[in-house]
Amino acid sequence: MPVDRVLVNLDLNLLVTLDVLLRERNVTRAAEHLGSSQPAVSAALARLRRHFGDELLHRVGNRYELTPLATRLASRTAPALAGVRRVFDAHAEFDPSAVEREFTVVTSDYAAAVLGPIVTRLLAERAPGVRLRLQQTSPYAVDHAVDTLRAVDGIVLPHGFLADTPFTDLYEDRWVCIVARDNDAVGADLTLAQLGELPWVVLYNLPTAFAPAAQQLRMIGVEPRVEVVVDGFLPMPFLVAGTNRVALLQEHLARRIAGFAAVRVLACPFEVVPLAEAFWWHPMYRADPAHAWLRDVLTEAGRRLAAAGENHPRS
Structure with a gap:
């Protein structure tokens, strides 16, 4: 396999400096973060600019912004550094x-x-x-x-x-339903009809991001009436508490948090594939x-x- 001349002539320390510069967008702060001097980081930035043929950081008023190329690089430096660490670890x-x-x-x-x-x-x-x-x-x-x-x-x-x-x-894990402890409209058991009527707290609610049990519910013809969408499971019980909302949650989590959030844990009224x-x-x-x-x-x-x-x- 031929030698990669770019890698042979490249100082990997520049990758560390590049990562910090793109995050801090400031030579002075980058130097402090790296424990280096400002002239040394400025010199590294000059080398990076020559390598990429791009300013990377350009001044706008009293601050620096990333160039379009630097914006693309910013998403690649952390994975690249992680790969280097794995090699040497x-x-x-x-x-x-x-x-x-x-x-x-x-x-x-x-x-x-x-x-x-x-x-x-x-x-x-x-x-x-x-x-x-x-x-x-x-x-x-x-x-x-x-x-x-x-x-x-x-x-x-x-x-x-x-x-x-x-x-x-x-x-x-098993999917369960949670309702507020003081929700008198729901008894010891939930029905499919209630799941279609009650307002819901759901996860993400995107075409490729969802709780699998919610997707199963849709597949049997029950479309949740979504009232609140969250990006995580932990807020769900607290958004159900004190309301007439319902949510699907994993049993391991629901059992741990039910008492703190004042919710009841109920069995799902449909056959749910385990998680x-x-x-x-x-x-x-x-x-x-x-x-x-x-x-x-x-x-x-x-x-x-x-x-x-x-x-x-x-x-």
Whole structure:
């Protein structure tokens, strides 16, 4: 394979400087962040401008703005740095008790709330030098999963959204309905008719971003009357409390938060496919011992969560 002359002549420190400059949009602040001098960062910016043939930062009044090229680069520097770190963090063997590194996992606030505490306890016990970064998922991250997975260690996501991607199954959960504790219009059981009449709190409500159970409800001919749309599961119980609204929530989360949010947890009045949560990861990690260890930790955390859920009283 021929040598890539661009990479041979490129100082990787420039990538770090570029990332900070594009985020700070200010040479002085970038220098402070990097622990460097302002002249050194100015010199690096000059080298970057020569390399790209672009100003990257241009002055508008008393501030700097990104050029169109710099705007495109800003979305690429963080994934590129993450890839470089992964290369130099790699070892033939992995000793979790001795290593210092960070794993980044993209996840919903739901999975972070119910699985995250178990994972962090396991990490604290077995790998005190490991830091876990839980990054909030988004429709964009899922729709562009190939690009997302190149920059992180993986995504915790239910089956049904990704295909042709390696995954590790974690645990199953059950969808339940929540209504306000003081909602007298709903008794001990909900009906399909009520689900069609009551106002809803829903997640995202976009063509490619939705709660799977809500999509199933639409497939059986019940169209939720959406009143509130949120970008996460944790606000839902508090937006249901004290109202006549209804929402679908995962049982592990609903049981934990029902008392705080003054909501009741009820069984769904239709047959809902269980939520099968998995950890999705890029094929480049298949033989990575550190990543294999992380997958094992997540799998064990999923087993512990499932075991704890067996003690929940069922609706």
